[in-house]
Amino acid sequence: MSASLKVEWRTSVAVTGTVVKYTAVAMAIPLVVALVYGEDLLVFGASIFCTLAAGALLERLDPDPDLGPREALLLVALAWLAVAVVGTIPYLLAGYGTESTLAHPVNALFESTSGFTTTGATVMGEISTDRHSHALLMWRQLTQWLGGMGIIVLMVAILPELAVNGADLIQAEAPGPQLQKLTPHIQETARVLWKVYFAFTVGLAVVLYGLHLLGFAPEMDLFNAVAHAFSTMPTGGFSPQSESIAAFSAAVQWAIIPFMVVAGVNFALFWHVLAGDTRDLMRDTELRTYAGAVATFVAVVFGLLYAGVAPPLEIGGTTEGTAEPALRHAAFQIGSLLNSTGFATSDFAQWGTYGQLTLLFAMFVGGSAGSTGGGIKIVRWLIVFKVLRRELLETAHPDVVQPIRLGGHVVDEDAIRGVIGFTLLYIVLFALGVLVIALDAARVGLELTALEAIGASLAAIGNIGPAFGRLGPFGSYLALPATTKLWMVFLMWVGRLEILPALVVFTGGFWRR
Amino acid sequence: MSASLKVEWRTSVAVTGTVVKYTAVAMAIPLVVALVYGEDLLVFGASIFCTLAAGALLERLDPDPDLGPREALLLVALAWLAVAVVGTIPYLLAGYGTESTLAHPVNALFESTSGFTTTGATVMGEISTDRHSHALLMWRQLTQWLGGMGIIVLMVAILPELAVNGADLIQAEAPGPQLQKLTPHIQETARVLWKVYFAFTVGLAVVLYGLHLLGFAPEMDLFNAVAHAFSTMPTGGFSPQSESIAAFSAAVQWAIIPFMVVAGVNFALFWHVLAGDTRDLMRDTELRTYAGAVATFVAVVFGLLYAGVAPPLEIGGTTEGTAEPALRHAAFQIGSLLNSTGFATSDFAQWGTYGQLTLLFAMFVGGSAGSTGGGIKIVRWLIVFKVLRRELLETAHPDVVQPIRLGGHVVDEDAIRGVIGFTLLYIVLFALGVLVIALDAARVGLELTALEAIGASLAAIGNIGPAFGRLGPFGSYLALPATTKLWMVFLMWVGRLEILPALVVFTGGFWRR
Ligand SMILES: [K+]
């Protein structure tokens, strides 16, 4: 608890400056890519310089920053904005004087926010190495991987401290590292989870490039292997291929599925697995529910695809009566959309209404708490359903009040209120998002279908990425007006920050007392 | 509190029998209509006989019924089902051997449930006095009016007793009669509210027929005046005209608007108005919010219509740049859809996406507690928004817990939990409804658009009636498969019973202990 009576915004801005400086360091990776491919070094050289300078300037606001809880809240709100802004620099510099859609500041901000929030919605016109440098495309992938690292810090350091919106449920649920308060322990916890994250990323890159070397994946060169590893583990969904994972062989598609599914699991669980204990993994309520949800949705979509009711059309080939493609596309799309990754192997925007509706429902689920996945999240749904069951019970027996249990523990009523508040706020913002997107697009004469507007709002606030119709996995958000894009930037940012920590900085109460 | 340890279902069934007998008495009205128009008397003669017999049989299960709280719950769940079932008898008898769509039992049950739940969704093929007797069409209108009387009993006698889903908020909020427990007082309260309901019904019929006599409404004969008065005050929405209120003059449309709006107001408030005190009316939080919501939505829709962005097409005439029709259609459609009436003066299913989306949002609002309106309802939205604001505040100040106030009173935390539980359950059932409707229709090769499936689910659970597309105000639900219709019957029934009292009878906990 901070003893100060007002929010020390200078402290938050100064630490944001440090985060910005680290972002500049990360830009060394695309610089190396540019070097390897003999591309223009100036873009990332200049980007690094500008970003370092911006970070250093911000840092000077408070030479000895000491974060209280509210300063930490303000920090995360600012940090995601700040890295999204400096993340536009490479897009703007590379696009300057060209036809690139990312030369427009609003488009650049959309793409950068979409990257760092691991959303994966795109306004890039033509996505290919013919049109853009390898370095720039790798930077786009890297923003998602960095965003994923940020999520881990958010989960470990910020949300448990707040004891709101049920984020502290990770603590009750996770059999892994005890997520502590703002103490030296946090850095240790974050480092453990980062190691898990890093290990899976390297693992996927090795598997993908291995498939290439073994001849199972002609298109999956080292660049693509690293690029897709960067955007899988943060449930990001960006791809340097305009056809996403449909550009690759069936072997690649199968290989990515387990990694996508794992990206939606509480990373803290793998801490125990690494220690050789897999029993807790099997006992975890949230994990079992997640697995059950994935299996159920895959079964439904497989049925639809196999029966030819929702056939992948041009992209993804035929699935009617052919078990392997039907199962692959079902598992891939559900593995991708349920936890908010957003990759695609089939143009599901072309599927029938029923197929699209099933995917839309899967998109409402979200990943597990403690994963990089977005959305409402499994543990919150568990609480919501237990609360509804309790309300039903109390209708018949008003004098009986039962505590709600999760994995053997009684869940605190304050945490329950937080979960319910989060879920309602998510639904309200999503619904408001649909209305604003549809009306604002209509304002400039772009009439979206209901599924396009609904999908776009959910894809933004749930950090999923692709929606339906023209905003599908092989489409883009480019045609939307700038104001709609800015509204989606807001939704992506709010969604990534688990809503309450983002909205609270707009309330007078946050700044008072 | 009942002292009995198990649910005395015989008691509930016996009282249901009494309700069924009263329904038979009400069938005398269409019998009189048949007499006046020289139509077949056998249909309603036989219906009355069958219904009386069914009621008398059921009553014999318990000659001296004494309702405890759970028996009362079971009673309302059964009563709405039972009257819907006996309500099909006239449709089946009149349709026997003809081409009438209502000759099919599922269609008859849909139409009857839609009537008694005051939903107003229809599967009648051609709606006109050429095709159906005046008596049958009047019976259809009357089911809605009887449903409205049932809602008043539900509100006064059953829901406050439960102290769940926030229904007891009427008590805290209403400056009118104190809504008491299951005592002789209840009958008094119900009688006062019935008088208000009856007075407005008569008032509307007089106004409509008066307009006819004065030459302002050539089509609005006595039959139509009474028929529409029957379906306005219960927020029903049925009309013996296939073109709903678009079949009548602008004067009629203007005249109906205030009565529709009034039907969404807490009837208890009019008790004070009748006593000459209008101050409490102005001070009531829910009423002010309702008025504000109506005004805001009317302004938006007026803007869209006036600007020609969402023009009424064939039905309703042009509104672009013409203030009176634009304002009339805006006020009418919002007055009708926001509180769940479901009348139409324009085929809003033909409006642009933005116009339809605005109406869809209005449909989520619902009427006031203590009115015949369906949906989530104003007072619950007020609580939900106050809860969300409190969660935001607590994000910044975790140690501050503020009570939630409404109209100067602190709202009990149990009531708040009930409201939140209701709202979430409503949203979950609505979403499930969309999925089931879309998938089940697709099963028989009927591919609904997203807006059709979304609209149908909301129109059923919110007891609104019309949806969008082919299920719009001048369309019908006839083309849906029988299983979808039965699912919608379930949604209408659940929605009308305020969800929890309906669902609870399916839980094991209701029948135990
Ligand atoms: K994503």
Ligand SMILES: [K+]
């Ligand atoms: K209605």
